[in-house]
Amino acid sequence: MTEAKTVLVTGASGLVGSETVARLRSRGVSVVALTHRKPDVVDSNGDRIEMEPFGPEAGGASYVTGDVRRGDFGLDTDTITALGGRVDLIVHCAATTDFAAPEKDYSELNIGGTGHAAALARTWDVPLVYVSTAYVCGRREGTIDENDLSDEHSFGNGYERSKYTAEQMVRGDTDLRWAIVRPGIVTGCADGGAIRDYKNLYTVVKLIVEGKLRTLPGRYDATLSLAPVDYVADAVVAAATNFEAAQGKTIHAVGDAPLSLRDMSEVFAEYPSFHVARFVPAASFSVDSLDVIEREYYLRIGAQYANYFDGKRTFATTNAAELVGPPPETGKEYLRELLDYCLETDYLGAPLVSIEEVVKCSS
Numbered sequence: 001m002t003e004a005k006t007v008l009v010t011g012a013s014g015l016v017g018s019e020t021v022a023r024l025r026s027r028g029v030s031v032v033a034l035t036h037r038k039p040d041v042v043d044s045n046g047d048r049i050e051m052e053p054f055g056p057e058a059g060g061a062s063y064v065t066g067d068v069r070r071g072d073f074g075l076d077t078d079t080i081t082a083l084g085g086r087v088d089l090i091v092h093c094a095a096t097t098d099f100a101a102p103e104k105d106y107s108e109l110n111i112g113g114t115g116h117a118a119a120l121a122r123t124w125d126v127p128l129v130y131v132s133t134a135y136v137c138g139r140r141e142g143t144i145d146e147n148d149l150s151d152e153h154s155f156g157n158g159y160e161r162s163k164y165t166a167e168q169m170v171r172g173d174t175d176l177r178w179a180i181v182r183p184g185i186v187t188g189c190a191d192g193g194a195i196r197d198y199k200n201l202y203t204v205v206k207l208i209v210e211g212k213l214r215t216l217p218g219r220y221d222a223t224l225s226l227a228p229v230d231y232v233a234d235a236v237v238a239a240a241t242n243f244e245a246a247q248g249k250t251i252h253a254v255g256d257a258p259l260s261l262r263d264m265s266e267v268f269a270e271y272p273s274f275h276v277a278r279f280v281p282a283a284s285f286s287v288d289s290l291d292v293i294e295r296e297y298y299l300r301i302g303a304q305y306a307n308y309f310d311g312k313r314t315f316a317t318t319n320a321a322e323l324v325g326p327p328p329e330t331g332k333e334y335l336r337e338l339l340d341y342c343l344e345t346d347y348l349g350a351p352l353v354s355i356e357e358v359v360k361c362s363s
Contacts (some may be wrong), residue, residue: 001243002120004030004186005029005030005088006029006030006031006086006088006089006156007024007029007030007031007032007087007088007089007090007091007240008031008034008083008087008090008091009021009024009031009032009033009034009088009090009091009093010034010068010073010090010091010092010093010094010113010117011034011068011092011093011094011095011131012031012033012034012035012039012041012063012093013033013036013037013038013039013040013041013042014093014094014167015033015044015186015195015196015197015199015229016093016131016183016186016229016232016233016236017033017041017091017093017094018041018042018043018044018049018196019043019044019229019232019233020091020093020117020233020237021033021041021049021061021133021235022041022043022047022049022233023230023233023234023236023237024237024240025049025060027060027237027241027333028060029060029064029240029241030059030060030061030062030086031060031061032054032058032062032063032064032083032086032087033061033062033063033064034063034064034065034066034068034073034094035063035064035065035066036065036066036067036068036094037065038065039051039063039065041347042196042336043196044188044189044194044195044196044229044230045189045194046196047202048360049061050122051063054079054082054083055082055237056082056298057059058151062189064079064083067126068092068094068109068112068113068117069108069109069112069113069116070116071116071119072116072119072120073116073120076098076305080120080123083124084123084124087124087126088126088242089126089127089128089129089243090117090120090121090124090126090128090129091129091131091235091236091240092113092128092129092130092131092343093115093131094113094115094117094334095109095110095113095163096109096110096159097129097159097199097200098159099157099158099159099200099290099304099305100157100209100304101158101159105160105304106158106159106161106162107162110159110162110163110165110214110362111162111165111166111169114130114166114169114170115166115169117130118170118173118176118178120168121176121177121178122175122176123144123172124319125177125349126177127177127178127243127244127247128170128177128178129178129179129180129236129239129243130166130170130178130179130180130181131182131236132163132166132167132180132181132182132183132250133159133160133182133183133184134182134183134225134227134252134253134254134315135151135156135160135163135180135184135308136149136160136163136164136167137150137152137313138153138154138156138160138164139153139154139156139307139309139311140152140153140313141311141312141313142312142313142314143313143314143315143316144252144313144314144315145315146182146249146250146251146315146316146317146318146319146320147250149164149167149168149171149250151329156306156307156308157241157304157307167180177243177247178247178248178249179239179243179246179247179248179249179250179251180234180251180254181235181236181250181251181253181303182250182251182252182315183227183232183235183253183254184224184225184226184227184252184253184254184255184315185200185201185224185225185226185227185228185308186200186229186232186340187201187202187227187228187229187330187338188208188228188229188337188338189228189229189230190228190230190231190255190328190329190330190334191230191337192337193334193337193338193339193340193342193343194341195229195338198342198347201224201305202342202347203301204302204305204346205339205342206222206342206347206348207297207301208275208276208277208292209269209273209275209276209348209354210348211275212293212294212297213277213294213297213298213301214266214275214277214278214294215277215278215280215285215289215290215294215308216277216278216279216280216285216298216302216309217277217278217279217280217282217285217306217309217310218261218279218280218282218306218310219261219279219309219310219312220261220262220265220279221260221261221262221279221312221315222257222260222261222279222308222309222310222311222312223258223260223261223311223312223314223339224258224259224260224264224308225252225254225255225256225259225314225315225330226255226259226330226334226335227254227255227330228255228328228330228334231253231255231324231327231328232253233321233325234325235251235253235255235323235355236253237325238302238323239251239323240260242323244324245322246323249323250319251318251319251320251321251323251324252315252316252317252319252320253324254315254317254319254320254327254329254330255327255328255329255330255331255334256326256327256329256330257314257329257330257331258313258314258330259330259331259332259335260308260314261279261336263331263332264335265277265279266332267332267336267339268333268339269296270336271339278283279309282306282310287299325349330341354362
């Protein structure tokens, strides 16, 4: 099989999932979207993809409502049988990306959900494209090859560990045809910075430029590997629609070069209304030295990202370049586009009113 005609996408209403569905449809590929609650598939430009319930007469964009935490995604036998007769490939995007989620969520969603996706792929005898993360490297520094997978350097959080475990499970399944896409830190589109959801790193940036996080542990030469969401979706679609070329490969979906904290700080300083955080060596950082409010923001949010501010790493992109094409530029100019888009949409113009709201936005 060189081209999937119908693809089941889990996590289809999520940031990467929605963008993947939009790109598959633009290629003429039929999509069955698995959503947990409702068929709300909206891409980064705010365009809604109209979906109809899956059934014998369903067209090119349909949906089923299920739960990846359950075997067969909680779908009834008739639906599983009908899907098995239609689906040519599974794209598994569903996961929690919350760095502070309970261990139960990682176990049930990230690990268990991947196991259930693999089981269905085996039952239907179709390939699986699994969306992992480049940060399965954990605390390792230096150049990370696309084939590298090791836990010897430990992990910065439970999210990384759970994705490592799930990826290990996929790779070790000898009855499964697989390809793995590893996004970096998912950010706005490569051209213009558009994004639908401001989560994860965006929350930290907001707290920094508003002066709520003024001092953080980190190294100015530490790097962040940004991954424009449209390029990540392109990588997933390329693996799905040219699976013969992608089979058994791992694809780092990241920008052309990592962005250092020094670069990030210099760009922040160009904006008169922005505060610029000070990064200090971890050995010199003391939570107790922060005032009460900043300490709370750090403990609830900032601490989750400390590992990303203390590592210098680059992700090799050989497989990505061959399958998808050259990675997009993600240097200072791209960061300016992201920040300008945040200002234009008032994300960086309307302060969050409480720590609880910040925590909600980060998960």
